[in-house]
Amino acid sequence: xxxxxxxxxxxxxxxxxxxxxxxxxxxxxxxxxxxxxxxxxxxxxxxxxxxxxxxxxxxxxxxxxxxxxxxxxxxxxxxxxxxxxxxxxxxxxxxxxxxxxxxxxxxxxxxxxxxxxxxxxxxxxxxxxxxxxxxxxxxxxxxxxxxxxxxxxxxxxxxxxxxxxxxxxxxxxxxxxxxxxxxx
Amino acid sequence: xxxxxxxxxxxxxxxxxxxxxxxxxxxxxxxxxxxxxxxxxxxxxxxxxxxxxxxxxxxxxxxxxxxxxxxxxxxxxxxxxxxxxxxxxxxxxxxxxxxxxxxxxxxxxxxxxxxxxxxxxxxxxxxxxxxxxxxxxxxxxxxxxxxxxxxxxxxxxxxxxxxxxxxxxxxxxxxxxxxxxxxxxxxxxxxxxxxxxxxxxxxxxxxxxxxxxxxxxxxxxxxxxxxxxxxxxxxxxxxxxxxxxxxxxxxxxxxxxxxxxxxxxxxxxxxxxxxxxxxxxxxxxxxxxxxxxxxxxxxxxxxxxxxxxxxxxxxxxxxxxxxxxxxxxxxxxxxxxxxxxxxxxxxxxxxxxxxxxxxxxxxxxxxxxxxxxxxxxxxxxxxxxxxxxxxxxxxxxxxxxxxxxxxxxxxxxxxxxxxxxxxxxxxxxxxxxxxxxxxxxxxxxxxxxxxxxxxxxxxxxxxxxxxxxxxxxxxxxxxxxxxxxxxxxxxxxxxxxxxxxxxxxxxxxxxxxxxxxxxxxxxxxxxxxxxxxxxxxxxxxxxxxxxxxxxxxxxxxxxxxxxxxxxxxxxxxxxxxxxxxxxxxxxxxxxxxxxxxxxxxxxxxxxxxxxxxxxxxxxxxxxxxxxxxxxxxx
Amino acid sequence: xxxxxxxxxxxxxxxxxxxxxxxxxxxxxxxxxxxxxxxxxxxxxxxxxxxxxxxxxxxxxxxxxxxxxxxxxxxxxxxxxxxxxxxxxxxxxxxxxxxxxx
Numbered sequence: 001x002x003x004x005x006x007x008x009x010x011x012x013x014x015x016x017x018x019x020x021x022x023x024x025x026x027x028x029x030x031x032x033x034x035x036x037x038x039x040x041x042x043x044x045x046x047x048x049x050x051x052x053x054x055x056x057x058x059x060x061x062x063x064x065x066x067x068x069x070x071x072x073x074x075x076x077x078x079x080x081x082x083x084x085x086x087x088x089x090x091x092x093x094x095x096x097x098x099x100x101x102x103x104x105x106x107x108x109x110x111x112x113x114x115x116x117x118x119x120x121x122x123x124x125x126x127x128x129x130x131x132x133x134x135x136x137x138x139x140x141x142x143x144x145x146x147x148x149x150x151x152x153x154x155x156x157x158x159x160x161x162x163x164x165x166x167x168x169x170x171x172x173x174x175x176x177x178x179x180x181x182x183x184x
Numbered sequence: 185x186x187x188x189x190x191x192x193x194x195x196x197x198x199x200x201x202x203x204x205x206x207x208x209x210x211x212x213x214x215x216x217x218x219x220x221x222x223x224x225x226x227x228x229x230x231x232x233x234x235x236x237x238x239x240x241x242x243x244x245x246x247x248x249x250x251x252x253x254x255x256x257x258x259x260x261x262x263x264x265x266x267x268x269x270x271x272x273x274x275x276x277x278x279x280x281x282x283x284x285x286x287x288x289x290x291x292x293x294x295x296x297x298x299x300x301x302x303x304x305x306x307x308x309x310x311x312x313x314x315x316x317x318x319x320x321x322x323x324x325x326x327x328x329x330x331x332x333x334x335x336x337x338x339x340x341x342x343x344x345x346x347x348x349x350x351x352x353x354x355x356x357x358x359x360x361x362x363x364x365x366x367x368x369x370x371x372x373x374x375x376x377x378x379x380x381x382x383x384x385x386x387x388x389x390x391x392x393x394x395x396x397x398x399x400x401x402x403x404x405x406x407x408x409x410x411x412x413x414x415x416x417x418x419x420x421x422x423x424x425x426x427x428x429x430x431x432x433x434x435x436x437x438x439x440x441x442x443x444x445x446x447x448x449x450x451x452x453x454x455x456x457x458x459x460x461x462x463x464x465x466x467x468x469x470x471x472x473x474x475x476x477x478x479x480x481x482x483x484x485x486x487x488x489x490x491x492x493x494x495x496x497x498x499x500x501x502x503x504x505x506x507x508x509x510x511x512x513x514x515x516x517x518x519x520x521x522x523x524x525x526x527x528x529x530x531x532x533x534x535x536x537x538x539x540x541x542x543x544x545x546x547x548x549x550x551x552x553x554x555x556x557x558x559x560x561x562x563x564x565x566x567x568x569x570x571x572x573x574x575x576x577x578x579x580x581x582x583x584x585x586x587x588x589x590x591x592x593x594x595x596x597x598x599x600x601x602x603x604x605x606x607x608x609x610x611x612x613x614x615x616x617x618x619x620x621x622x623x624x625x626x627x628x629x630x631x632x633x634x635x636x637x638x639x640x641x642x643x644x645x646x647x648x649x650x651x652x653x654x655x656x657x658x659x660x661x662x663x664x665x666x667x668x669x670x671x672x673x674x675x676x677x678x679x680x681x682x683x684x685x686x687x688x689x690x691x692x693x694x695x696x697x698x699x700x701x702x703x704x705x706x707x708x709x710x711x712x713x714x715x716x717x718x719x720x721x722x723x724x725x726x727x728x729x730x731x732x733x734x735x736x737x738x739x740x741x742x743x744x745x746x747x748x749x750x751x752x753x754x755x756x757x758x759x760x761x762x763x764x765x766x767x768x769x770x771x772x773x774x775x776x777x778x779x780x781x782x783x784x785x786x787x788x789x790x791x792x793x794x795x796x797x798x799x800x801x802x803x804x805x806x807x808x809x810x811x812x813x814x815x816x817x818x
Numbered sequence: 819x820x821x822x823x824x825x826x827x828x829x830x831x832x833x834x835x836x837x838x839x840x841x842x843x844x845x846x847x848x849x850x851x852x853x854x855x856x857x858x859x860x861x862x863x864x865x866x867x868x869x870x871x872x873x874x875x876x877x878x879x880x881x882x883x884x885x886x887x888x889x890x891x892x893x894x895x896x897x898x899x900x901x902x903x904x905x906x907x908x909x910x911x912x913x914x915x916x917x918x919x920x
Contacts, residue, residue: 006821014830021834021857025841030849037853044860047830050821051871053879056863056886063886068856068893075897076849079904099797099843102804107836109811111829122828125819126874133879146880153887160891167898181907794916796851800842 010050016043034072041065053133185236186249189268192229192276193315195222200308203301212300216291219304223287223311227280234273248321255324262382267321270676274516275318275448282440282523283311285649289531290432292645293538303343303430310336314441318448323372323382326449330368330409333442334361340437341429353425360422364412371405374398388455396460403460406453407467410446414500416474421742423497427489431534434489439496439530440523447500447519450507458510465595468508472602475501479609481739483616487544488533491617495570496526498606502585505599511588513673517664518581520672524660525569525578528653532563535642535650536621540633546617551626555633558647560622562654567618569657571611571707577661579704582607584664587699591692600699607703611710619718819871827868834861846911848903852896859889 016039023036041064048057115122131137142150199222203215210218237247250263287307294300313336317329334357342354376382378398379390391399410416415423415438426438437443450457450467457464475498482494499522506515536552536559537544553560569576572583586607589600664672738744791802838861841854863882870878904910 010821021837051867053867098801103836103840105808110832122825123823153884160894164894164898796912
């Protein structure tokens with residue numbers, strides 16, 4: 001009984017994941033694309049839970065869906081109607097064909113080749129305790145085995161924050177240009 | 185004695201280096217005196233070596249001193265070795281002594297020339313090179329000196345490089361000399377191959393084991409170098425052109441020293457030449473031909489220096505004649521006396537040229553005797569010595585060669601006849617020059633320059649050397665009087681390898697006297713003929729018969745011949761090569777490479793589209809390929 | 819493990835990744851490109867989690883967390899760039915932004 005439930009949830013989440021992914025790529029309006037991505041992130045969180053990564057699922061919802069996507073939506077709102085919606089029309093056609101081909105090739109490759117090479121090793125999951133993906137476990141590892149990764153990640157975030165500020169400040173020249181444009 | 189030899193060699197080199205490195209920070213005068221003093225220091229070193237050698241027993245008069253091994257391989261090595269023996273010391277004394285006097289003369293002659301320092305550096309370089317040549321103890325070092333004197337000659341002939349004739353003459357001299365260098369190098373290869381060494385002693389001993397053809401080839405190669413350096417027929421055409429250089433250069437290089445290097449080589453390598461009698465006969469024959477041809481050509485020359493140049497060529501012909509016959513001592517004796525009176529003649533001519541502000545055409549000169557009486561006296565002394573009138577030096581030296589000729593059998597008698605005819609010609613052209621230039625009423629040019637000079641016939645730096653050489657030209661021959669005393673010949677005897685005496689032929693006393701009488705008689709006949717043609721009535725300076733005149737004026741058509749044989753085919757070949765090989769193949773390939781690189785770069789540059797998406801596509805494609813690679817290559 | 823075995827997760831991750839690649843290559847608006855990039859990153863996160871579960875080790879999860887942090891940083895910078903471009907009144911069209919053409 002429990003297994004069937006898990007399967008059902010998995011299938012539902014997987015479908016939602018793929019569907020929202022396609023939606024992100026195909027919608028014209030970037031606002032809708034961003035919303036679709038939020039859905040994608042949510043379904044992924046469910047999948048994480050099914051794979052015993054509880055803390056990561058929570059982090060996904062909090063950080064990704066919560067912070068990052070909100071930032072996206074802010075920018076989209078700011079840009080307003082300056083965002084173009086056009087698809088590939090107008091650009092070189094060989095790029096679109098090549099793109100589709102490349103994506104398909106990658107897909108086939110990953111599935112087929114890796115499946116062929118390592119297929120039988122990918123089916124038996126190891127036995128884990130209930131506290132496998134708990135925050136305590138992750139936190140302990142971050143402060144002991146993977147301390148370096150932890151520290152470096154924080155530095156990267158710092159740099160990104162600085163970069164964001166730098167990119168975001170307006171210079172005096174831009175201010176004057178903006179004013180002139182507004183008067184015109 | 186050894187120290188003397190090293191000082192002799194090093195002093196002029198030091199002088200040259202000093203002048204070069206000091207550049208313009210020393211005055212021109214200072215450079216001139218540095219050069220002069222360095223050459224006189226060399227003379228001092230030579231005298232020291234001479235005295236040291238005198239103090240030894242006759243058999244022990246040979247010393248080889250090696251500074252270090254210059255070239256060392258497993259079974260062949262060459263050292264920086266100097267040889268001090270009678271022959272080399274004789275040459276050292278002549279080169280540094282006469283050279284010193286000439287450099288002193290240059291101090292006055294070249295005064296005022298803007299590039300004086302370069303001149304004196306070159307002169308010191310030349311003296312060093314010539315000393316290296318005569319002092320070397322092995323063939324390789326001799327070749328080094330040989331090449332260096334060729335270089336110094338080139339630099340000094342072309343000294344006034346703004347004159348295209350001078351530049352052309354320098355090139356001509358150098359190229360012809362290089363031909364001689366090449367034949368000599370081939371001879372040296374043969375010597376190394378057969379004997380494994382280039383040291384004189386060892387090479388001569390090893391030469392005994394050579395086959396006749398090989399030793400003939402070696403001797404021929406050496407003769408080629410000697411003929412080129414000494415301007416004998418057929419490699420003589422560079423010497424008259426070399427008169428483009430300043431007069432002291434002509435005196436030093438092209439009269440007293442460099443052109444005698446060929447004679448020195450033959451005497452030094454005499455064991456090889458003795459093993460190749462046909463080549464020795466060839467050398468003597470070339471000498472005879474040259475002395476006649478040069479004498480004839482000198483009769484129609486109108487440039488005062490060219491007459492003396494052809495005279496030099498002719499006299500060296502005498503030396504080759506003597507050396508080829510085996511009369512080495514006599515050949516060297518004539519070399520020494522010739523250095524004296526030929527340098528004297530050049531320098532006296534230089535005084536005349538200097539007085540007449542650079543004019544060298546004898547048709548414009550006459551009656552210089554009144555303006556320059558002492559120069560006239562010097563020129564007269566030199567001319568008498570050249571013709572061989574007793575008791576001046578040329579008489580003793582030249583006649584000894586002729587006597588050796590008649591003592592050498594049938595071929596020798598032929599050469600003897602040539603030599604006698606040459607004596608006649610010598611008298612004729614020498615006194616033609618003297619009478620035309622100095623006698624008669626003063627010409628327009630001479631009168632114009634009469635007022636200009638207040639300081640006599642030249643500064644003391646020019647007149648003193650002339651005076652010294654005039655004295656030497658008179659007494660220099662008294663060191664060997666045929667049949668009476670032979671100190672010079674005995675001095676040179678020790679260099680005979682494996683024999684008692686150096687000279688291969690010893691004329692009898694009767695032959696000596698008859699020869700001398702004939703030679704002097706013919707010389708006087710020549711002088712009388714000159715007086716008849718050119719002296720009293722001042723008839724035509726150049727003979728009237730057209731064909732004769734044309735041929736002689738074109739120097740027996742040698743220049744035209746070489747032009748047709750060598751120059752024109754070479755030009756045609758280079759033009760053809762340029763058209764068919766260089767432009768299409770080499771130029772084309774270089775252009776092709778560069779064009780190809782540019783095209784390839786352009787093609788690759790097409791990938792830089794600027795499209796973000798095409799870059800992303802490229803990345804995606806690359807990843808796809810890499811995945812396959814990583815997975816398949818386990 | 820209950821439910822599908824890890825290979826299913828991996829296949830899903832592959833599909834998601836390809837969708838992301840297609841989005842990056844096909845869309846002209848830089849915003850959408852960024853979103854597609856996020857999909858790709860999430861797909862790889864899923865793969866990492868799956869492998870962690872497969873082997874029973876935590877390294878995959880730690881890695882996935884680091885990826886999340888870096889992705890967030892990257893989004894900050896990317897959005898800042900887009901805003902800067904918009905402020906200069908340039909077209910927000912990757913085909914038009916070709917200054918680096920060489």
